[in-house]
Amino acid sequence: MNYALAAVLLPLLAALLALGWRRYAAWVSWGGTILSLLCAIVALQQVLSDGPQQMLLGNWPTGLAIRWQLSELTALLLLLTTVIHSLVASYSLTSLRRLQVAADFWPLSSLLQMSLSALWLSTDLFNWYVTLELLGLVAVAMVTLSGNKSVAAALRYLLLSLAGSLCYLLGVALLYGQFGVLDVAELATRMPASESHMTTFALVLMTAGLMLKGALWPLHLWLPAAHAVAPAPVSALLSALVVKGPLFILWMLWSQLATVELSHAAAGFFLFAGSMALLTGGWSALRTPYAKVMVAYSTVAQLGYALLAIGLALRSADPAFQLALWLFIIAHALAKTSAFLAVGEMQHSLGGKRVQMLKGASQTMPVAMFALAVAGGSLIGLPPSGGFLAKWQLLLPLWPEWQLWLWLLVIFLGTLLSAAYVFRLVVLAFDRADPVKPDFAPQLLPQWLALVPALLVWGLAFGSHSFVHWLGG
Amino acid sequence: MSGDFWFDTILGLVLLTLALATVRAQQLAAAVMIFVVFGLILAVAWARLGAADLALAEAAIGAGLTGALLFSALARQAKAESAPVSKSSSRSSWLVLLLSLMLTGILCFSLWWVPLQPEHHLMPLALEHLANSGTEHPVTAVLLNFRAWDTLLELIVLLLALMGARLVSSPMLQTPQRWPLASQWSKRLAPLLILVAFFVLWRGATAPGGAFQAGALLAAAAVVLRLNHQLPPLHWRYGWVRLIVLSGVLAFVVAGIASALLQYQPALLIHWLEWPLWLAKPLILFIELCATLAIGLTLTLLVVGEPEELSS
Numbered sequence: 079m080n081y082a083l084a085a086v087l088l089p090l091l092a093a094l095l096a097l098g099w100r101r102y103a104a105w106v107s108w109g110g111t112i113l114s115l116l117c118a119i120v121a122l123q124q125v126l127s128d129g130p131q132q133m134l135l136g137n138w139p140t141g142l143a144i145r146w147q148l149s150e151l152t153a154l155l156l157l158l159t160t161v162i163h164s165l166v167a168s169y170s171l172t173s174l175r176r177l178q179v180a181a182d183f184w185p186l187s188s189l190l191q192m193s194l195s196a197l198w199l200s201t202d203l204f205n206w207y208v209t210l211e212l213l214g215l216v217a218v219a220m221v222t223l224s225g226n227k228s229v230a231a232a233l234r235y236l237l238l239s240l241a242g243s244l245c246y247l248l249g250v251a252l253l254y255g256q257f258g259v260l261d262v263a264e265l266a267t268r269m270p271a272s273e274s275h276m277t278t279f280a281l282v283l284m285t286a287g288l289m290l291k292g293a294l295w296p297l298h299l300w301l302p303a304a305h306a307v308a309p310a311p312v313s314a315l316l317s318a319l320v321v322k323g324p325l326f327i328l329w330m331l332w333s334q335l336a337t338v339e340l341s342h343a344a345a346g347f348f349l350f351a352g353s354m355a356l357l358t359g360g361w362s363a364l365r366t367p368y369a370k371v372m373v374a375y376s377t378v379a380q381l382g383y384a385l386l387a388i389g390l391a392l393r394s395a396d397p398a399f400q401l402a403l404w405l406f407i408i409a410h411a412l413a414k415t416s417a418f419l420a421v422g423e424m425q426h427s428l429g430g431k432r433v434q435m436l437k438g439a440s441q442t443m444p445v446a447m448f449a450l451a452v453a454g455g456s457l458i459g460l461p462p463s464g465g466f467l468a469k470w471q472l473l474l475p476l477w478p479e480w481q482l483w484l485w486l487l488v489i490f491l492g493t494l495l496s497a498a499y500v501f502r503l504v505v506l507a508f509d510r511a512d513p514v515k516p517d518f519a520p521q522l523l524p525q526w527l528a529l530v531p532a533l534l535v536w537g538l539a540f541g542s543h544s545f546v547h548w549l550g551g
Numbered sequence: 552m553s554g555d556f557w558f559d560t561i562l563g564l565v566l567l568t569l570a571l572a573t574v575r576a577q578q579l580a581a582a583v584m585i586f587v588v589f590g591l592i593l594a595v596a597w598a599r600l601g602a603a604d605l606a607l608a609e610a611a612i613g614a615g616l617t618g619a620l621l622f623s624a625l626a627r628q629a630k631a632e633s634a635p636v637s638k639s640s641s642r643s644s645w646l647v648l649l650l651s652l653m654l655t656g657i658l659c660f661s662l663w664w665v666p667l668q669p670e671h672h673l674m675p676l677a678l679e680h681l682a683n684s685g686t687e688h689p690v691t692a693v694l695l696n697f698r699a700w701d702t703l704l705e706l707i708v709l710l711l712a713l714m715g716a717r718l719v720s721s722p723m724l725q726t727p728q729r730w731p732l733a734s735q736w737s738k739r740l741a742p743l744l745i746l747v748a749f750f751v752l753w754r755g756a757t758a759p760g761g762a763f764q765a766g767a768l769l770a771a772a773a774v775v776l777r778l779n780h781q782l783p784p785l786h787w788r789y790g791w792v793r794l795i796v797l798s799g800v801l802a803f804v805v806a807g808i809a810s811a812l813l814q815y816q817p818a819l820l821i822h823w824l825e826w827p828l829w830l831a832k833p834l835i836l837f838i839e840l841c842a843t844l845a846i847g848l849t850l851t852l853l854v855v856g857e858p859e860e861l862s863s
Contacts, residue, residue, distance in 0.1 A: 080821045090707075091804065094797055098790075135700045137825045142676050142697045182718060189707065196704065208704045215708060219715035229719055255665045258672040276664040279657060 079131045081121040082148045085156055086195045088114040089163075093188035100181050104171055107184035111167045111191065115160040122153040126548065141259055146199040150548045151404060155198045155326070158408055162318050162415050162531070163191040169419050169527040170311045173426075183223055183311070190216045190315060197323045201262045203250045206327050210246065210291060214239035217320045220312040221304050231303040238290055238300050242324075245287030252280040266334045273337045281336060285328060285344070292324030294385055295355035298378045302362075305374040310422020313370065317377045317418060318411040325381070329388055329403065341392045348389035353488040355382030360495025364502065369425065369433050372499060373417050376457060379496065380410045386485060387472055394475070401549045402471035405538075408545075409456055409464030412535035416453035419528035420446040427520040436506045438513020445525035447507045452532040454500030459493055462539035469493070471546075559599060566592055583621040590614025603759035604690045607751070611767035619774060619854045685831025687757045694761065695835045699824045703803045706842060710800060713849050716856070717787065729780060737775040744772035752843050756832070762799075762839045766846025773851040785852060792848065799838075799845030806834045 092110025096103035125131065125148055134143040148156075170183065193212035200206055218239065221232040254260060256276055257268050269277055286297075293301035301321070305313045332341050359379030363372045383406050391399035423446045428435045439447040456463035461470075472489065476482045538545070569589040576582035590613040597606035677689055677697065684692035694702050748768035755761035776782040785792050794801075807824050814822045826834045 083821060083823055087804070090800075094801055094804070097797055098793055133820055133823070135824050136697060137822055138680060138697050139676060141673055142680065144698055144700050182714065186711075186714065189711065193704070193707075196700075204698075205701055205704075208701050208708070211708055212704055212711065215711040215715065219711055219718060222715060222718040226719075232719075252661050252665070255661075274664060276661060279661060283657070 079121070079124075079133045079146070079148050081117040081124065082146070082153070082156060082195075082199060083133070085114040085117040085121060085160060086192055086199065088117065089188040089192040089195070093185040093192065096185040096188060103181050103184040107188045108164075108167045108171055110188055111160065111164045114191070114195075115157075115164045118153070118157040118160040121148065122150075122157050125150055125153040141261055141264060144200060144202045144205045145261055145263070147201045148199060150550070152198045154404070154408070154545075154548065155322075156195055158411055159191060159194050159198070159319060161534075162411055163187065163315070165415060165527065165531050166311045166314050166419070169314075169524055172527060173311075173423070173521065173524040183220070183309075186216055186220050186223075187311070187315060190220065190320070194319055194323055198326065201330075203253065203260045203262065203265070205260075207243065207247050207250055210323065210327070211243050213320055213323050214243060214291060217304075217316055220316070221308045223312055224307055224309050228307040231300075231307045235300050235304040238297075242287040242290035242297075245290070246284050247287075249280040249282075249284035249287065252276060252283070256280075262330060262334055269335045270337045273340065277335075278340060281331060281340070281344075284331060288324040288328045288331075289351075292321050292328065292381070293378060294325070294328075294381055295351045295358065295378065298355065298359070298381075301378060302366075302371050302374040305377065305418075306368065306370040310419055310425070313374070313422065314415045314418035317374065318415045321377065321381065322407050322411065325384055325388075325407065329391075332388070332392055345389040345392035348385050348392070349485065352382045352385030352387075352389060353485070355379060355385060356488060356492035357382075357495070360492055360499065363499045364495060367433060368431050369421050369436065369503075370418070370431065372433060372503075373414070373421055376417070376496065376499065377410075377414060379492065380406070380414075380457060382492065383468070383472070383489075384410075386489070387468075390472070390476075390482075390485065396475045397550055398471050398475045401546060402468050404549050405464065405468035405471060405545065409468050409535050409538060412531045412538075413453040413456040413463075413465060416449050416528055416530075416532035416535070417457070419531075420450040420453065420525070423520075423524050423528055424450075427516045427518050428514050429517040430514070433503065433506065435514050436503055438510045439507040441510050441513050442516050443520045443525065445522065446520070446528055449525065449529035449532045451500070451504050451507075452529070452536065454496075454503065456532070456535045458497045458500055462536065464535040464538035467538060467542050467545075562592065562596055562599065566596060580622075580625055583618060583625060586621065587614050587618035590617065604761070607759055607764045611764045611771075615771060616767050616850055616854070619771075623854050683828055683831075685826060685828070685835050686755075688755065688759070690759065691755050691761055691835070695838060696826060696831065699803070699807075703800065703807075703824075706799045706803065706845070709846060709849050710796065713796065713852055716853055734779045734781060737779045737781060741772045741776050741781075744768050744775075748772070748843070748847070752839055755839060756836070762842040763846060765839075765843045767850060769843060769847030770850035770854065773847060774854050777851065777855045785848070785856070787852075787856075792852075795844050795848045796852070797845065799842035802838045802841035806838055810834065 088110045089107075092107045095106045095110075099106060130147065130149040132148065133146040134140065135146065136143050167187065170187075190213070193209050193216060197206060197209035197213065200209060214236075218232050218236045221228050221235060250260070253265065253269075256274075257265055259265055259268070288294075290297040305316050308316060332344055336344065356379050359375050359377075359382060363375035363379060366372050366375060384403055387399050387403035387406060390396075391403060424436065424439055424443055425431060427443060428439065436447070456465035459465040459469040469489065473486070476486050476489075566589065569585055569592060573582050573585045573589055576585060590609060594606045594610035594614060597603075597609055677693065680697070681687070681689060681692055684696040686692050686695070745768075748765040751760040751768060752762060752765035753760075755765070773782060777785075787793065806826070810826050810830065811821050811823060813827055813830070814825065
C-alpha cells in the first residue's frame with residue numbers, strides 16, 4: 079500500500095515541481111513517472127504475495143475517512159496507468175519540442191496520471207466525484223494545448239463533462255441523504271437490502287453522468303472532435319486512460335450497490351448500448367475521411383465491447399465476463415496509445431489530416447505504419463494479441479448458451495467493421511505507386527516509441543495465464 | 552401563520568422570480584447582474600436553512616466571484632457585438648425546457664422520498680472524534696482532517712482551472728481610465744477586505760468560515776486594486792506568483808509528508824494525511840493560511856489576468 083501511495087504522490091510532486099521549475103519541467107515529470115512505474119510494479123508484487131490491502135486515509139474510523147483499497151485489479155490498473163503514461167512521456171520527450179506550449183504539457187500530464195491513480199484506489203462515492211472532476215478538467219486543459227483551433231471542441235467537452243459531473247453528484251447526494259454514508263463497502267451492506275425508487279433514481283442519474291464522461295453510446299458525440307483535435311500524446315492519454323475511469327466506477331456501482339433484479343434490468347440496457355456503440359462507432363470509423371477521427375471513433379466502438387462485457391457480467395455469474403472487461407480495458411489502452419502516437423507521427427511528417435495522407439506510408443514511414451498495423455491487429459482481435467485474449471474470454475461462455483447467440487452475432491459484426499477500417503489504412507499504406515512525400519525527414523526514435531505499446535499488447539499473450547489467475551478467472 | 556413562514560415564502564418566490572429573470576433576460580449583461588443578486592438571495596436562503604458555511608461560500612464565490620468572472624468574460628467579448636444579446640433557437644430552448652422539467656420532476660420526487668431528518672450515521676462519529684481533530688468546528692474538521700484528501704484534490708481542481716484558462720488566449724481586458732472616485736474608494740476598501748478575509752480565516756477554526764471564503768475576499772480586494780491600476784501586473788513568469796499559486800497544494804503535501812515522517816514506524820502503513828494530535832492545530836492553520844493566499848491569487852488571475860500576464 080505504501081508503494082501505491084507513492085505511485086499516486088510522485089506524479090503530484092512532479093507536477094508541482096514542473097510548474098515551479100519550468101525549464102526542467104520535461105525531465106522532472108518524466109522522472110516522476112518512471113519512479114512511479116517502479117512503485118506500481120512493487121505494489122502489484124506486494125498484492126500478489128500478501129493479498130489485498132486497504133488504507134483509511136488519516137487513520138480515522140471507517141465511514142469518517144476515505145478508504146483506499148489495493149486489490150489485484152486496482153494494482154493492475156495502477157500499473158497500466160503508469161506504464162502508458164511513462165511510454166507517452168518518453169515519446170513526448172523526443173517529439174514535443176514541435177509543440178509551442180510544451181512546458182504546459184508536462185505538469186498537466188503528471189496531474190492526469192495522479193488523478194487517475196487516485197480514482198483506481200478510492201472506494202468512496204464523493205472522492206470518486208472529485209477525481210472525476212479532476213480528470214475531466216485536466217483532459218479539457220490538455221485538449222486546449224493545440225491552440226485556438228481546439229477551443230470549440232474543448233469547450234463542448236468541458237460543458238458536457240460538467241453536466242456529467244453534476245448528474246453524478248446529484249446521485250451521490252440522493253444516496254447520502256438516504257443512507258448517510260459514502261463508503262462503497264458500507265453502502266453495499268445497506269443499499270441492496272432497502273431498494274426503493276430513490277436508490278434506482280440515484281443509480282440512473284450516476285450512470286447517465288458516468289456514461290457522458292466515459293463517452294459511452296449514446297452520449298459519445300463529443301469524443302471524436304475532442305480526441306482528434308488534441309496533440310498526438312494527449313489524444314493517446316485521453317483515449318487510452320481518461321475514458322476508462324468512469325467505466326471502472328460504473329462497474330463498481332452496478333456490481334456492488336444494485337439489487338439483483340435492478341442490475342439485470344440495467345444489464346439489458348448496457349448490452350443494447352454496447353452493441354449500438356460497436357456498430358455505429360465502427361461504421362463511423364469506416365466512413366470518416368480523417369485519420370485521427372477514425373482512431374477516435376474506433377475508441378467509441380471498442381468501448382462497446384466493454385459495455386457488452388459489463389452487461390453480460392451483470393447477468394451471469396461467470397467470472398469470465400469480468401475478466402474479459404478488464405482484459406479489454408488493458409488491451410485497448412495499449413493498442414490505442416500506439417495507434418494515436420503512430421498516426422500523430424505520420425500526420426506530422428507526411429502533412430495533412432486525411433486518411434489519404436497514409437498512401438505509401440509503408441515505404442516512407444515503415445516503423446510508424448507497422449506500429450499502427452500491429453495496434454490495429456489487437457483492435458480487431460487477431461490472435462495472439464491482447465484484444466484476442468479479451469474477445470476469447472467473452473466468446474467462450476457465449477458458445478454453449480444459444481439464447482446469447484445474438485451477442486455473438488454483434489461481436490462478429492463489430493469485428494468485421496474493425497477489420498474493415500484497419501485494413502482500409504493498411505491497403506492505402508501499401509499503395510506504393512505514388513506515395514505521399516514527407517514534408518520533414520521522419521524521425522526514427524518517436525516511431526519506435528510508438529511501436530512499443532503495440533508490441534506490449536501482443537506480448538500480453540505470454541502473460542495471459544497470470545492475468546487470468548490474478549483477475550480471478 | 553408566523554412571520555417566519557411569510558419570510559420564507561417571500562424568499563422562495565423572490566428566488567424563483569430572479570432565476571426566471573436571469574434566464575429570460577434579453578441582454579447578457581442584465582442576466583449576469585440578476586444572477587449576482589440571485590446568488591446573494593440564495594445565500595440568505597442557506598442561512599435560513601441553518602447552513603452558515605454554505606451561506607458564506609455562496610455569497611463569496613457563488614455571487615461575488617462568479618459574477619466578477621462573468622463580467623470579465625463579457626468585457627472580453629469582441630467589440631463588434633457591443634451589446635451581446637442572448638440568442639437561442641426555439642428548438643434548443645424546448646429541449647432545455649424539457650430537460651429542466653425532467654430534472655425538476657426528479658428532484659421533487661426525491662424530496663418525497665428523502666427523509667426530512669436524514670439519518671446522519673456519520674454525525675455522531677464526527678462529533679466524537681472532533682476533540683482529536685485539532686479544530687472545534689465540525690465543517691473545518693471534515694474539510695481539513697477527516698476528508699483532507701478531498702480538499703487537497705479540490706485545491707488541484709482550482710489550480711487546473713487556472714492552467715486551463717492560461718492556455719486559452721483571450722483578448723485584452725479593457726480597463727477603464729483612472730477614475731478618481733473609484734481609486735479613492737478602492738484604497739479605503741482594500742485594507743478592510745484584507746482584514747475581514749483574515750478574520751474569516753481565523754474564525755474558521757471555531758465557527759463558519761475558512762480558506763475558500765477568505766481567499767475569495769482577498770481576491771476581491773486584489774481585483775478592485777488591479778482594476779484601478781493600483782496593483783502592478785502579476786506575471787505568471789514571476790517565480791513568486793507561481794509559488795503562491797502552488798502554495799496551497801504544496802503546504803498540504805509538505806504537511807502530509809512531514810507528519811508521515813514524524814509518525815513513521817517501519818513495517819507499518821504510512822500515516823498519510825494523519826496529523827499528529829499535538830501538531831494538528833498548527834498544521835491546519837498553516838495549510839489554511841497557504842490555501843487562502845493561493846486561492847486569492849488564483850482567483851485574481853482568473854478574473855483580471857491579462858493574456859501576456861498569464862502566458863510564460
